Amino acid sequence: MKKTNLTVEEQASRRGRRGRPLRFIRSLGALAWVAPALVFVLVFAFYPVLYSFFISFFKYRLTDPSHQRTFVGLGNYIQAFTDPTFVVAVRNTLVFVVGAVGVETLLGLGIAVLLNRELPGMALVRTLLLAPLTLTPLVVALVWGALYNADFGPLSFYLKQIGIPIGRGPVGEPSTALASLILVDVWQWTPLIALILFTGLRSQPTELHEAAAIDGASPWQRFRFVSVPLLQPTILVALVIRTMDAFKLFDSVFAITGGGPGRATEVVNYYIFKVGLTFFDMGYGAAMSTLLFLVIVGFSAAYFRVLNRVWTNV
């Protein structure tokens, strides 16, 4: 795919053994450009991450005046799997990720198809769609928290008006609280998916669609058997981006529910925050961080595997 235009040096390096040191020097060339960024990331990102990984094998309370660190091996990890709150948080996180990313993808695909009809006024619609995803997530959370408010929130009011019993409000009832947070996420991030997929649809060659139309394919068939298969890589990239972020859900839990009612909206990222920053149980928080990181990397790696296969097929 990319190996069409080889420079003279590259051809030489492919031909003979003498190319080998040349190639090595060339890769060092990259290092010179990357070095400042790399040092910066190593000091300020990898060091904290490694420290977090290291401390996950210790009992370490930040509030302890003697700063005693006690080695406990895998103790913190074992604690995680026997901690009922963590188990609930994992389940809620998975429900949230699957629910939010799933709805966003379907809804986003639908909106992308509408945008792709290129009618007058579509440019304005695309511009306005940028608004939700640009807003500060904390503000989005506070606004939705207000809309959901059982006593004064407009949304709760109109739900009651049309005869839906809301009890203590959408986020006050354990049965609807997590779904309500999913709705907030859907509101903020569906436009992102819609814009990504729209860009993907617009970049598709028209010849295939025309050929399918000449062969008598209906609009639906053209969408299902031409557009969607061509769009697959784009959909996957959108999924990767959203999934990575959905696992890190924090702002709306922090600002709307605080993990409640009960443990209905307790999610891993927020629970880590609580354990680390309000109970100052550094070791345990770090162990859960490691687990969350591994899950995110695992999901992303799986996506990229599929993506590679799709890219070679198309």
Add this chain to the structure above:
Amino acid sequence: MNARLRRRLGNASTYLVLLLVMAFFLLPIFWFIETAFKPRVLTFAIPPVWFFQPVIENFVAVFKQVPVLAYLRNSVVIATGATALAVCLGVPAGYGLARHPGRSSNALALGLLIVRMVPPVAMLLPFYLLMRNFHLIGTYWAVILLDAVLNVSFAAWFMRGYYQGIPPSMEEAAYCDGATGLGAFIRVALPLGFPGTVTIGLLSFIASWNDFLMAMLLTARTTRTLPLGILETYHTYEITWNLMAPISLVAVIPVLILGFALQRYYVAGLTLGAVRE
């Protein structure tokens, strides 16, 4: 005739569905802006009041309670600093990775991407301890450094893709004219990569502007950012939408204007190479 009618019906239904979709996305924003300008007595009216004479009493009240302008300045300083740092480090890195393809640069690019997968909460506490050792807690630097480190990996990764899409022939011409590597980068590659640089600058700025978790832990009273000011209006036993809405509006207007004004670059960044040829 029949075909034309069908097309018109199709267009009409497209508009109708889009109208519903846009109502869903814009009504919460509309309510939020209205609340900022709504007289306090109407804030909690049931049923909700949608039409009224707009007032600025809420802005006056929140400016009295929270040092909004100082926080605005802090937000500008921190977001600008983090963006400048991310761009200055990320653009050369992306350029180098693109122009020296190979196993090692693929590994480097992947390593940078992994930073985006780390839950920020995991980095926050160790980073806090690190900053405490440097005596930087409460200064602009602490937040700038953390925001920049989260942005720089993305910047490098994005610019790598961007420069891969630009053939190196122009720089090779500069080499033939006797330019050094650095000279070719500054005089040729930087101008060519300018649109991409605007994109990552904008994304870095918005990301850092919108953050409150890092700022919450790393700033002190004199360096607090606007999102923290929003939280200051929050009371446990009293609903204060009349204060929350105006300060939130002040907080989101700058990024909304930037996003709309630089829309072309913004969308290019959001789709971050999702759409490849």
